[in-house]
Amino acid sequence: MKLGVLCSGGKDSIYSCGMAMEREEVACLITVHAKNEESYLFHTPNVGLVRLQAEAAELPLVETESAGRKEEELADLGRALDLAREKYRIEGVVTGAILSVYQASRIQRLCRERSLWCFNPLWHTDQEAYMQALIGQGYEVLVSGVFSEPFDASWLGKRIDAPALALLKQYAGKHRITLTGEGGEYETFVADAPFFRKRIEIVRAETGYLNFRGVYRITDARLVEK
Amino acid sequence: MILLVDLCYRDGSLGFEEFVLPIARIIEGAGAGYRTVHYTRHPGEAARDCDGVILCGTPLMDNGFLGDLASFSWIAETGLPILGICAGMEVLALLAGGRVIPCLRIGMTEVRVTAPDPIFPEDRTFGAYELHENACSLPPGYLALAESDRCIQVFRDPEGPVYGVMFHPEVRNEWVVGRFLDAFCRKSLSGSP
Numbered sequence: 491m492k493l494g495v496l497c498s499g500g501k502d503s504i505y506s507c508g509m510a511m512e513r514e515e516v517a518c519l520i521t522v523h524a525k526n527e528e529s530y531l532f533h534t535p536n537v538g539l540v541r542l543q544a545e546a547a548e549l550p551l552v553e554t555e556s557a558g559r560k561e562e563e564l565a566d567l568g569r570a571l572d573l574a575r576e577k578y579r580i581e582g583v584v585t586g587a588i589l590s591v592y593q594a595s596r597i598q599r600l601c602r603e604r605s606l607w608c609f610n611p612l613w614h615t616d617q618e619a620y621m622q623a624l625i626g627q628g629y630e631v632l633v634s635g636v637f638s639e640p641f642d643a644s645w646l647g648k649r650i651d652a653p654a655l656a657l658l659k660q661y662a663g664k665h666r667i668t669l670t671g672e673g674g675e676y677e678t679f680v681a682d683a684p685f686f687r688k689r690i691e692i693v694r695a696e697t698g699y700l701n702f703r704g705v706y707r708i709t710d711a712r713l714v715e716k
Numbered sequence: 717m718i719l720l721v722d723l724c725y726r727d728g729s730l731g732f733e734e735f736v737l738p739i740a741r742i743i744e745g746a747g748a749g750y751r752t753v754h755y756t757r758h759p760g761e762a763a764r765d766c767d768g769v770i771l772c773g774t775p776l777m778d779n780g781f782l783g784d785l786a787s788f789s790w791i792a793e794t795g796l797p798i799l800g801i802c803a804g805m806e807v808l809a810l811l812a813g814g815r816v817i818p819c820l821r822i823g824m825t826e827v828r829v830t831a832p833d834p835i836f837p838e839d840r841t842f843g844a845y846e847l848h849e850n851a852c853s854l855p856p857g858y859l860a861l862a863e864s865d866r867c868i869q870v871f872r873d874p875e876g877p878v879y880g881v882m883f884h885p886e887v888r889n890e891w892v893v894g895r896f897l898d899a900f901c902r903k904s905l906s907g908s909p
Binding site: 509510514582591595598599602605606608609611613615616 | 728729730731733734737738741775776777778820822823824845847849886887888
């Protein structure tokens with residue numbers, strides 16, 4: 491089955507893409523650039539870098555833009571799905587949804603309206619096992635934004651490795667964040683994955699941080715041999 | 717040991733993680749063991765040393781199981797407690813002489829318990845996640861235990877513990893699976909005789 495993977499550049503969509511590649515044919519990545527940083531549906535930090543991830547994975551990319559206004563976002567995503575179906579004949583869509591009924595049901599509806607299958611391979615996954623799998627399988631996951639207590643500025647650009655996961659577990663216990671950041675507590679960017687032919691080297695990045703909210707904005711990056 | 721039957725369109729599909737594993741985690745969390753099998757791979761044999769069976773759901777668009785009812789003939793002879801979720805409820809309905817009718821629903825809905833039962837003992841309403849393009853008519857002799865504005869949400873066979881639920885209990889209603897195990901599959905739970 492030919493599938494398009496909805497890709498924000500973060501760990502959940504990239505890992506879901508890896509799972510889909512093992513079972514079916516991934517025909518393209520699909521991304522929507524939200525101009526509004528408070529976008530309801532789309533993960534925003536560094537989404538422009540999905541282009542580089544697609545190149546690293548040697549997959550075509552379907553891109554559309556969204557003003558990031560609540561109800562229009564769905565139509566914007568719908569346009570992206572139509573484009574992917576037209577260009578790459580996709581029969582289904584893969585998302586990285588873990589727990590969000592809001593996000594999952596909206597995407598399910600968009601797919602059903604178009605007679606596209608919809609797969610959410612991380613749906614209600616064991617969050618700790620998933621985080622360990624990311625680390626164990628060599629995904630290079632960087633924190634690209636933090637949006638809740640108790641994350642300090644040192645998290646911006648930090649790689650999620652075993653010590654970082656240990657800290658996240660502590661935070662999850664004390665501050666009731668989700669381990670995967672599913673509640674929007676933090677966002678990630680994937681610089682390398684087992685199925686990338688090249689890895690992404692971050693040449694330059696800026697950080698901004700105030701009151702438990704911060705962004706790691708990658709301003710220059712390139713593909714390098716692995 | 718609980719047998720989880722995968723009803724997705726092929727063995728090893730991407731739907732396995734989404735519709736089978738979340739149920740497996742609930743079973744593990746309750747202290748029971750489980751085994752998974754695709755519906756085309758002789759679940760009747762795999763069920764022989766099990767204490768209960770759960771027929772899992774499938775993605776929207778994935779209705780291949782409806783054209784292969786012969787693969788479910790073992791259900792009539794198993795005698796085990798069965799919980800059919802969404803696609804699994806559709807199979808149970810068809811096997812018992814009910815019908816599957818178009819009814820596309822995606823998202824949260826309100827479920828009203830209409831007839832108290834060991835799994836749904838209280839007369840109450842609760843929010844539940846639906847993801848289906850069909851619903852079921854009530855098979856002859858079956859009891860409807862809960863409903864939403866659009867369809868029957870839970871039915872059971874009054875002759876034995878065979879339940880169908882249209883909503884997905886793995887989303888916000890894990891207690892449904894927990895009570896099924898507790899009421900009918902106690903041998904599978906750790907610490908139980």
